[in-house]
């Protein structure tokens with residue numbers, strides 16, 4: 357099963373056959389939305405709207421633990437995370453597709469960001485926060501669906517929001533060499549890693565944030581308008597990428613917790629099994 361998390365502007369996939377909707381209960385409360393199951397080019401797909409039906413959840417309110425847990429419980433092994441982002445680089449214009457490879461966390465520590473704790477301590481590696489194999493699949497899909505200029509590798513600056521950045525912050529992030537800016541990759545990517553899922557982002561540029569001298573500062577309306585055309589591209593790439601994902605291939609992401617658990621009690625194994633079913 358392949359999971360798709362739709363961000364701003366992508367509230368349904370509109371591509372799936374044999375659709376059914378499921379409501380998944382999790383120990384972390386309800387996911388953002390009911391999950392749509394269906395088939396795309398013969399592959400089983402589970403779609404979840406990150407901000408809920410009708411976009412009701414702020415980035416801070418997105419229940420990422422419930423979302424990742426629910427997808428994992430449904431049998432998802434690969435997660436494609438679609439996001440609207442601002443551009444911090446002159447050449448990365450609205451409409452451009454980006455497959456990020458790094459994240460800088462500028463959230464404020466208020467989002468539950470781990471499945472560990474409560475007697476079970478583990479520290480997974482986040483050196484490469486996105487799955488390299490799934491990134492390669494996404495890039496190949498972008499190229500073969502006509503988006504030849506999709507950007508391979510970018511650092512995603514995740515702010516808390518819901519307000520956009522100040523101009524001083526936007527310049528600061530540029531001076532740090534960050535490339536795109538959004539509000540949702542943290543803690544989603546880390547939770548996917550803890551759940552041993554392959555996770556990659558398809559970021560769609562909607563604006564130049566507020567640093568660009570000849571462009572208007574970003575507004576929510578601007579993002580929504582640009583996303584209307586961007587989602588067409590997102591759907592094209594998603595329809596292609598599902599045919600490339602090799603469910604059977606082993607990947608380091610599936611072993612992210614190996615060697616990460618420090619808790620040395622007999623209880624630890626049981627807790628691990630209870631949390632992840634492994």
Ligand SMILES: CSC[C@H]1O[C@H](OP(=O)(O)O)[C@H](O)[C@@H]1O
Nearest residue numbers: 363364415439440538539540579
């Ligand atoms: C509507 S602009 C800000 C909003 O859009 C992005 O969401 P997502 O990553 O789910 O596409 C950004 O991160 C903010 O949450």
Ligand SMILES: Nc1ncnc2[nH]cnc12
Nearest residue numbers: 440441442537538565574
């Ligand atoms: N400029 C921006 N800042 C944060 N999140 C965004 N999502 C889309 N554009 C954004």
